[in-house]
Amino acid sequence: MSLEVASTVVRLTRSSSFTHSHPKALKPFDSGEIKILLLENVNQRGISLLEKEGYQVESIKKALPEDVLIEKIRDVHAIGIRSKTKLTKKVIQEAKKLLVIGCFCIGTNQVDLEAAANRGIAVFNSPFSNSRSVAELIIAEIISLSRQLGDRNIELHQGNWNKVSSQCYEIRGKTLGIVGYGHIGSQLSVLAEAMGMTVFFHDIIQLMPMGTAKQVNTLYELLERSDFVSLHVPETEETKNMIGEEEIARMKKGSYLINASRGTIVQIPPLIKALQNGHLLGAAIDVFPKEPASNGQFYNNELNSWTSDLLACKNVILTPHIGGSTEEAQYMIGAEVGAAIIKYINCGTSIGAVNFPEIDLRAIQDTDKTIRLLFCHYNVPGVLREINEILSDHNVDKQYSDSRGNIAYMMADISNVDDQDIRKIYETVSSNRANISTRIVY
Ligand SMILES: NC(=O)c1ccc[n+]([C@@H]2O[C@H](COP(=O)([O-])OP(=O)(O)OC[C@H]3O[C@@H](n4cnc5c(N)ncnc54)[C@H](O)[C@@H]3O)[C@@H](O)[C@H]2O)c1
Numbered sequence: 504m505s506l507e508v509a510s511t512v513v514r515l516t517r518s519s520s521f522t523h524s525h526p527k528a529l530k531p532f533d534s535g536e537i538k539i540l541l542l543e544n545v546n547q548r549g550i551s552l553l554e555k556e557g558y559q560v561e562s563i564k565k566a567l568p569e570d571v572l573i574e575k576i577r578d579v580h581a582i583g584i585r586s587k588t589k590l591t592k593k594v595i596q597e598a599k600k601l602l603v604i605g606c607f608c609i610g611t612n613q614v615d616l617e618a619a620a621n622r623g624i625a626v627f628n629s630p631f632s633n634s635r636s637v638a639e640l641i642i643a644e645i646i647s648l649s650r651q652l653g654d655r656n657i658e659l660h661q662g663n664w665n666k667v668s669s670q671c672y673e674i675r676g677k678t679l680g681i682v683g684y685g686h687i688g689s690q691l692s693v694l695a696e697a698m699g700m701t702v703f704f705h706d707i708i709q710l711m712p713m714g715t716a717k718q719v720n721t722l723y724e725l726l727e728r729s730d731f732v733s734l735h736v737p738e739t740e741e742t743k744n745m746i747g748e749e750e751i752a753r754m755k756k757g758s759y760l761i762n763a764s765r766g767t768i769v770q771i772p773p774l775i776k777a778l779q780n781g782h783l784l785g786a787a788i789d790v791f792p793k794e795p796a797s798n799g800q801f802y803n804n805e806l807n808s809w810t811s812d813l814l815a816c817k818n819v820i821l822t823p824h825i826g827g828s829t830e831e832a833q834y835m836i837g838a839e840v841g842a843a844i845i846k847y848i849n850c851g852t853s854i855g856a857v858n859f860p861e862i863d864l865r866a867i868q869d870t871d872k873t874i875r876l877l878f879c880h881y882n883v884p885g886v887l888r889e890i891n892e893i894l895s896d897h898n899v900d901k902q903y904s905d906s907r908g909n910i911a912y913m914m915a916d917i918s919n920v921d922d923q924d925i926r927k928i929y930e931t932v933s934s935n936r937a938n939i940s941t942r943i944v945y
Pocket residue numbers: 609610611630631633634637682683684685686687688705706707708735736737738739741742763764765789790824825826827828
């Protein structure tokens with residue numbers, strides 16, 4: 504395998520010593536030179552945090568077409584995205600200066616995580632800041648489907664008074680089947696039980712049930728027992744097309760399907776068929792196989808060929824991927840992912856990264872002449888010995904290393920390093936046979 508070198512040159516001037524020692528605010532080099540590109544309308548909280556660090560931040564409200572994205576990503580050290588921007592291997596290969604990707608959302612399926620790790624690029628997300636928002640939306644949808652609220656609302660907006668109770672039900676005493684019992688699924692479980700529902704869930708791992716919920720062994724068992732099925736799995740090779748004709752046929756007659764996970768999990772044509780023939784009484788869909796890059800009049804057959812058939816079905820609630828779109832969630836995500844980007848750029852901290860060894864070191868005290876070496880490398884035998892040989896003329900105050908698959912990451916705080924030694928250390932470490940990326944912060 505060829506060793507790609509994506510190294511960062513450091514500033515060679517330092518501040519002078521302080522009499523008292525404090526945790527030192529580390530900086531990579533002149534922070535003004537750090538360029539950050541934020542796409543898809545990242546919350547102002549995240550923008551402000553990054554700007555406060557002195558980084559140059561460009562924020563764009565929509566996702567970019569691949570050619571424009573490639574052009575822009577070449578020049579930036581960090582990129583912040585949400586669910587629409589596809590950071591494929593091809594795009595990542597063009598990102599020569601990129602250190603870090605921030606997914607300002609939960610899902611990370613839009614990023615080629617392995618390609619990023621192989622370039623020494625850490626990827627962060629916000630694993631639970633919008634979980635509650637999604638769970639609340641699902642509760643609203645369960646009630647809305649059960650009472651046909653969507654249809655009544657449209658009818659009355661069109662002047663049609665249609666007072667009916669036929670096939671409108673309370674949710675008390677009904678059964679909710681949750682597929683994927685992680686952050687969202689388990690929150691939903693608690694809320695649904697509080698509304699008087701009985702909860703079953705299916706997950707690939709054994710999990711502690713909330714309240715009196717029960718885990719079932721198979722997806723089919725869950726589908727056969729539930730009045731409402733709600734999907735909360737990530738997009739993986741196993742979950743793609745998870746709900747198709749056979750699975751829908753296994754659902755109870757008169758039940759409802761809700762998908763706010765990813766658009767690839769449910770096959771829409773068999774869902775449309777089941778809604779048309781009355782096997783299902785309704786569905787709520789928040790995510791779609793293809794979604795537009797920005798707001799506007801894009802929801803049509805050009806986007807997904809079956810759109811008009813779905814629109815014609817009764818009791819179907821369609822929302823534009825807004826499960827996590829609340830002020831509370833977006834603010835928290837902006838703060839969390841913004842902080843993770845800053846800590847990775849300034850201090851090398853990779854705790855919370857989804858594709859990378861997760862390590863941290865306690866702060867450097869604000870005395871002069873200590874540097875932090877950040878060395879991302881291929882996980883091959885003998886490398887740490889070679890690096891410590893390079894560092895042997897200095898005092899390694901503390902050091903931590905971990906690996907994840909074929910990628911390893913080492914942090915070392917080295918004291919008593921003179922200005923002229925910094926470049927030497929940088930050059931020798933970054934020319935190591937296993938180097939992926941080398942950075943020095945101080
Ligand atoms: N609509 C929205 O706006 C919105 C908002 C947030 C998250 N999401 C989506 O929801 C997904 C779930 O979010 P989360 O925070 O609960 O994730 P999570 O990682 O906390 O939980 C996912 C659960 O699914 C389980 N799982 C994985 N593969 C499975 C399979 N094949 N069968 C059964 N269970 C399986 C996992 O074991 C895990 O317990 C995210 O990955 C994201 O794609 C959508």
